[in-house]
Amino acid sequence: MVREVAESCVDSLLIEMVSSYADRFYATKPDLAARRIEAIGYQVGHQLSERGRLGCTDTVTDTRTGLGILGELGQWIMGYTMERPRFSDHLEAIKFICKDFWSEIFKKQIDNLKTNHRGTFVLQDNRFRWLSHISIDSSPESPGVSQDGSEATVENKAAQAASMHLYFPCGIIRGALTNLGIPCAVSADISNLPACKCLF
Amino acid sequence: MPAVAPRSGEAIFASAERINSELFTLTYGAIVRQLLTDLEEVDEVNKQLDQMGYNIGLRLIDEFLAKSNVSRCVDFKETAEVIAKVGFKMFLGVSATVTNWDAEGTTCSLVLEDNPLVDFVELPDTCQGLHYCNVLNGVVRGALEMVSMKTEVTWVRDMLHGDDAYELQVKLLKQIPEEYPYKDDE
Numbered sequence: 001m002v003r004e005v006a007e008s009c010v011d012s013l014l015i016e017m018v019s020s021y022a023d024r025f026y027a028t029k030p031d032l033a034a035r036r037i038e039a040i041g042y043q044v045g046h047q048l049s050e051r052g053r054l055g056c057t058d059t060v061t062d063t064r065t066g067l068g069i070l071g072e073l074g075q076w077i078m079g080y081t082m083e084r085p086r087f088s089d090h091l092e093a094i095k096f097i098c099k100d101f102w103s104e105i106f107k108k109q110i111d112n113l114k115t116n117h118r119g120t121f122v123l124q125d126n127r128f129r130w131l132s133h134i135s136i137d138s139s140p141e142s143p144g145v146s147q148d149g150s151e152a153t154v155e156n157k158a159a160q161a162a163s164m165h166l167y168f169p170c171g172i173i174r175g176a177l178t179n180l181g182i183p184c185a186v187s188a189d190i191s192n193l194p195a196c197k198c199l200f
Numbered sequence: 201m202p203a204v205a206p207r208s209g210e211a212i213f214a215s216a217e218r219i220n221s222e223l224f225t226l227t228y229g230a231i232v233r234q235l236l237t238d239l240e241e242v243d244e245v246n247k248q249l250d251q252m253g254y255n256i257g258l259r260l261i262d263e264f265l266a267k268s269n270v271s272r273c274v275d276f277k278e279t280a281e282v283i284a285k286v287g288f289k290m291f292l293g294v295s296a297t298v299t300n301w302d303a304e305g306t307t308c309s310l311v312l313e314d315n316p317l318v319d320f321v322e323l324p325d326t327c328q329g330l331h332y333c334n335v336l337n338g339v340v341r342g343a344l345e346m347v348s349m350k351t352e353v354t355w356v357r358d359m360l361h362g363d364d365a366y367e368l369q370v371k372l373l374k375q376i377p378e379e380y381p382y383k384d385d386e
Binding site: 002003004005006007008009010012013014016017019020025036039040041043044047048104105107 | 213216217218219220221222223224226227228229230231233234238248251252255256259260263290291292293316319335
């Protein structure tokens with residue numbers, strides 16, 4: 001049987017990890033904090049895809065499903081070592097990230113996938129789980145009255161605080177894709193909380 | 201009559217939003233590894249894990265009280281039982297047992313035979329002084345402090361160091377009386 005913990009364990013741990021790095025260890029160096037948080041995510045993504053046990057939550061009743069998925073993931077990795085045609089594999093791997101991988105971690109699939117067919121993919125999640133619980137401490141005075149400048153700063157700060165929480169999931173995706181044979185850079189964009197776009 | 205406190209967190213755990221523990225375990229492992237790289241000293245890592253746990257405990261107590269329906273415990277003995285049977289179970293999905301009470305009833309041990317934090321974990325020789333699960337100390341200490349109990353929490357046994365179970369010793373230092381009346385209206 002697959003072992004489970006309450007989701008709030010993961011939430012609490014992530015919130016505390018981000019605040020430890022961003023507010024305590026590297027309070028004056030946000031770049032360094034971001035890099036460390038991303039590195040933690042990278043390790044997790046790498047190991048998650050390596051363990052090859054993703055998507056096996058339902059194996060309790062049907063062990064064959066689990067084997068199927070294990071086999072499938074094994075093929076993914078083997079496929080890359082055997083150097084299949086690059087492009088189709090990239091797309092397949094991205095689809096795997098959008099569906100199985102994303103559902104396993106966030107309990108939903110990616111809402112929208114776009115690509116320019118030159119190696120850039122945009123994944124959009126309109127209700128990103130790890131941002132939906134975050135409240136941002138911005139104390140807007142009456143927006144109509146406040147000067148444009150100050151309003152922008154408040155928004156800026158809010159975006160900065162939220163973006164600290166995105167380095168971890170970006171790291172996870174980069175770790176997983178790298179392990180599937182696709183070295184890449186992953187960045188995230190939040191224009192509309194709690195929606196989130198990942199670019200790579 | 202106040203509602204009777206649940207004797208087990210089983211039902212709360214079953215109804216909570218749950219997630220495959222692998223993500224939790226691997227994330228915690230990655231954090232510990234990164235801390236070891238960044239802070240270099242094992243003692244400092246122990247300290248920071250405890251601090252992180254403490255901060256988590258300060259917040260987690262709210263969720264615990266809201267979901268568990270536990271009313272005021274009559275004494276520290278009941279508190280320890282509630283932590284072991286309800287608290288651990290509703291978050292980590294495993295219960296602890298309470299043993300080794302001292303004569304005064306202020307020190308006891310929480311024993312965990314199963315611990316999701318350490319699945320797939322092995323300590324390298326260079327980390328022998330590491331209390332890998334130190335975050336748990338902090339959580340217990342932080343949560344109890346929010347309900348007016350100052351405690352000291354230390355490891356007695358650790359399976360990663362070759363023991364047969366995880367044993368956390370919880371020592372009640374003092375109970376801080378709540379101050380009434382609260383001055384809400386000022």
